[in-house]
Amino acid sequence: MTATPEIMTAFTSGLADINLDESSTPRQGGKAAGMKKASATIYDMAATLSGGGDLWNWGMYDAGIAEEIRALLPGFGEPWTDGFSQQLYFLALRDLPVGLDGLAGRDVLEVGCGIGGGLDFLSRIVPGARMTGLDLSPVAITRANATLARGDSLRFVHGDAEELPFEDASVDVLVNIESSHTYPDLGRFLREVERVLRPGGHLSHIDVFTRQRYAAMRKTAAEIDGLEWTTDHDISAEVRAAVRRRMAPGSHFRKKLERQRLNPLMRQIVAHSQILMFGGMFAGYRPNSTIRALSRIGVVPWMSGLPMESYRHQIAVRR
Template sequence: MNTAEIMTAFTSGLADINLAEPDTARGGEKAAERMKTASSTIYDMAATLSAKGDLWNWGMYDPEIVDEIRARLPGFGEFGTDGFSEQLYFLALRDLPIGLDDYDGRTVLEVGCGTGEGLNFLSRIARGARMTGLDLSPRAIARASATLARADVLEFVHGDAEKLPFVDGSVNILVNIESSHNYPDLGRFLREVERVLSPGGILTHIDVFTRQRYAAMRRMTAEIDGLTWVTDHDISDRVRAAIGRRMASDSHFHATLARQRMNPMARRIAAHSQILMFGGMFAGYQPPAVIRLLSRIGIVPWVSGLPMESYRHQVAVRR
């Protein structure tokens, strides 16, 4: 597939996955494989183009969490990051029935780890754990392995969230952040989670939902006997707060763009594209007039995005 075909397969696949009613078929195995191929290719490109330290999620903003992270990592947010994406990772472990100082000897798996920066951050927060990141993008895994892997602490493997390459009961904590909305078969992923978690093991799941996808999630969680769901918190306000701060003219995001060698129009287009990618529509982003004009004449593609209704943190325990 060429680039246009890849983007079409990816965007149509996302729509099929997230807008289908819970009991509606989504095109079968061939459609699922096309979506996975497109997703892998797109994230391969992202892994090649993104800068060191980039995290691929919308982020959240909570002053209390910022203070807690800084107590553990003095200077957090002062160098090379706005800290919003890391806050989502911190939240993933913060509210679990395991203290952040009690990870010695535990196994932590992140499914959908991208280039591994988020899991690398968690390895500094929950010390003593053996952490593994898995992603569908071979390029992302190659980069993570080359730049972040550390023997007996942090490793990365290529794999499919719906066919996890781990033995039964081998994982204590499974982390999944802003990834599962890309999975053609959410139920298959959750059954794999059930399989690989040890008794008492914990899934910490954070993602954005359309109305239909959330209804499907609720139905599937009720069908999987081995997982007890103990938390379902709507964190939309804190996610929108992060996106809004990123969109501000004096933000780290805009300062980073300003340092790149682009003419002003190219910078505006790049900012528009990245704001759309990282949740702008969810936070009420309205493109500036010049971008709307360029879209009308076909120079800038207009992407309205899916009608995402909530961003949630959910926790399940393996029986």
């Protein structure tokens, strides 16, 4: 399973098209289908190659939140994980008005669950909830069901964020983390959220934004009558703190790379690629002289990505 240059080009050009246009114009037809096909292919490959672990998103660092998690899960953290991706997931439920205790017996849906590690973590934070993960990648869903699913308490289904395969008013909490910036039609996704949430249910939306995408998000959200937006917190500082800690010498991320059977040069290339993928530019990353030299001869990309300006946690309630 390979992401061809054509697929990569379709994906990166689609991301730019979506995130650099603040008009909130929906991408439909062939353009939307091409972006979704490229996304599914790339995330199929990621699901195949991923060893699991704890690198699911850019993460966040907040010492207080880490302590709250340890109180619920004694032993949480090193040497098994740096905990940054988990803190972001914990925030998605922690700040809901119902509180963690109020989620027992509720139906929680994550849209864009990947291989399911984040939702599996949340299922241990709130063991009494019924949790379902959905993703566009069939390989990710197959893997999640094979390795993590536990009956009605944790299950995974294949589907499209813009066409959710769930009945009206069937979900109490919908979680969407670092995913919606890839959706061709953000308004269609939010209308699906409005449809599947029960009255009084909540959307917990966490994502990274260009200036243009944030303007489009605000405009689109205001057009969805059934959702009342109650929270819009900028958590950029906490996200940058996590990314910088991952990049630092001696970090959990660096130690994991050192344990892999890679020669020193390949280890630098892998580290550079993952840092770019998981928020390096957002946190001020600059490659070292070796990577700069390799980039000049086309071995690795110099820098990549979109001009992301903020990382936000937004909460809406279904009227």
